[in-house]
Amino acid sequence: LTSRQTPADRVRTTCGYCGVGCTLDVVVREDRVAAVLPARDGPVNRGHACVKGRFAYGYLGSAERLTEPLLRENGVLRPASWAEAVDRIADGLRAAVRDGGPDAVAAISSARATNEENYLVQKFLRTVIGTNNVDNCSRLCHAPSAAGLTASFGRAGGTDAFDDVETADCLLVVGANPVEAHPVVGARLLQRALSGAPLIVADPRDVGLARHADVHLRPRPGTNVALFHGLAHVLVDENMTDGGFLRERATGLDELTDLLADYPPERVAETTGVPADDIRKAARLYGRAERPAVVYGLGVTEHLHGTDGVRTLANLPILRGAVGGTGRGFGISPLRGQNNVQGASDMGALPDLLPGYGRVTDPEARARAEAVWGRRVPERPGMRIPEMFAAARDGRLRALWVIGEDVCATDPDSRRVAEALDACPLVVVNELFLSETARHADVVLPVASWLEKDGTFVNFDRRFQRVRQAVNPPGTARSDFQVVHAVAEALGADLGCPTPAAALAECGRVTPLFAGLSHERIDREGAVPWPCPAPDQPGERTLYSTEFATPDGRAHLSAAPYLPPGEEPDQDYPLVLVTGRRWVHYNSGSMTRRGGNLLLDAQDRLDLHPEDAARYGLRDGIPVTVESRHGQARLVARVGTELAPGQVFCAFHFPASGVNSLTSGHADTVTSCPEYKVTAVRLRPASSH
């Protein structure tokens, strides 16, 4: 089926869970979703979908859905009309600007929202309020990818089309568990490995793909940069680099070569715990391949030195000349976690970047946006999410709008996040449910989910795909797009672009990156990649065929040294906690916990090695208290050998277990992405004191 052939009772849309971007046909009966079917001609999924996209839609009809706005009065949230709620928000925003200036207002936009909604949110903050205080939850996951890939290659996205992985003759999968977190991509990687491509997995855990790997490198959490330098050392030492490519299209080789002298495999083995022979074997598999591919996930980014991790991993395809349309390799691809984490950043929901990644400090980029918007754009970069919370706690931030994020459940050191919300005079939350964050709000607005609205998402390999409304939202719930317009109107402003299609068209006038895109074109073609500078151009599936997008047109090698993580295990907290996802649930679980998926997986568990289980008197199914320097959580032990002794793992799908009260305030030094992958903890059976 194509979109034009879809039967009347089916609506073709794009999955709203992970960043793979599967095309789904939603079967609708009497304004209810009866089934979700993977589209056979879906450009990414080709007839497949996972347990989330296919079955996790029961939340739509949940009795817990918010159906009307809520206002805080005398400390209690009470039902209200939309007019009352919007007036309260407008009054609160006016008061915040009057008392603290435009920078006393901030918004956290959402990787769950559409591109058009993200575009409108940042336009509202910049042109109506007059601040760059807008960020999105890529801050918590792939901000280091945007920063690192931009520094290395010039653009904030993967270098190649994922389809090209099918011709790769070596796969290097780093810090990712795609079989669970991105199942359709995980299946395609596994297919490629099973059909003969050597597979290298670098991950502390024995993740699904590792069982099929030719080499499984298991670095101690927090030692990625040392490992990547160890691999690069072997590439250089054994002449597996592409001299011509490095001379003509790259820069930084001398500095890197000097640094790599300090990273022979034996020394790297001491730092990382990965045997030197395994480092050599992996480097030779990658270095001798004709078309190697690097795919990575949050195990690379969510570290104190996450941006250095991305950049030093990107060194490998540069050293091999396996990037930049050379026909020898797939380059490097970040596996984006949330459905539209790429698009939220593409649309400029970032404190320092406008739509299309023009810097707010760049007069030319500002002038382009100002010409379209007819309003001045502030030039001072705004606050990042952690800075917003700090500013709320010390009284500088007087109004915070949280759009579709449960920050009290998903952000690190969650107790401090709740303190920040309670200290802020106006907190507005757009939500499907009365989340933990919504409980701290002054105004809660019921909004539509991805199956109830129109727009586009950008998937992990830069493809714009359509999101189409299958059913109506419950009660008086509206789309985030409608809500932002309503608040702007209450402040006497007209944001223009009255429809999502008009918003995308307007965004294309702000940046040439998206100038060739339109809803009508995406409807016709199914998926269109960026950059796409004109309607008659197809969009670039492979980037940098002629030159890189850096100021000098070259790929930049990074000589960042290895530096230790923010926390290391010690006598008091002797274990390292790594957090991540499991296949059934999605992020804070607000949607996947409300439906049949709960039957498949009903609680967060703490995975630990049998040696550690014996040391702490734990066994399968025993409740366990996990303590860090920041807080404590209660989980259920699951004993297995997926992790090395001294390391424990849990997901964050059941916020009530308190996992993110454990995680620290350490964050990537470049982007402020939290160090979710390394927290020092200790354990005790939950019953003991």
Ligand code: SF4
């Ligand atoms: Fe949705 Fe990702 Fe599953 Fe595809 S793999 S169905 S995009 S959650």
